[in-house]
Amino acid sequence: MFLAIDLATTMVLIWFAVIIVAGVIEALTMDLSSIWFSAGAFFALLVSIFTEMIWLQVLVFIIFSVALLLGLRPVFKRYIKKNEIKTNADSLVGKNAICIKPIIDGERGEVKIEGKIWTAIANENILEKEKVVVLAIKGVKLVVRKE
Secondary structure, three states, rough: OOOOOOHHHHHHHHHHHHHHHHHHHHHOOOOOOHHHHHHHHHHHHHHHHOOOHHHHHHHHHHHHHHHHHHHHHHHHHHHHHOOOOOOOOOHHHOOOEEEOOOOOOOOEEEEEEEEEEEEEEEOEEEEEOOOEEEEEEEOEEEEEEEE
């Protein structure tokens, strides 16, 4: 038996599916990108209830999705980033240290920073007593370069 569905119902179902798919993608990525397409699809779904003009529905979807993405995403990203708690180790990035065990041929060495000794790696040879700058933290190692 063939189930006949009119265009209006089809578009409502399509927009509902876009809402669900964009929501699932957002839940998987947590990037604050797909959620705006979910919102745009919601507005397009509302329009599809009142009109069968597909071009108008698509236009509403595009306008709302892009406007929300460009307008609200940066605000939410700043708010989320503001609530990140930096660890003590994160505060070491950009600071100076002294090499106390040479870092040669890509091997691990050691540096002393703020009175503590850390394992360090570098893309260059660093000799004992040379000053270094902390570029990043990779696991439990500092990534450094010569000052």
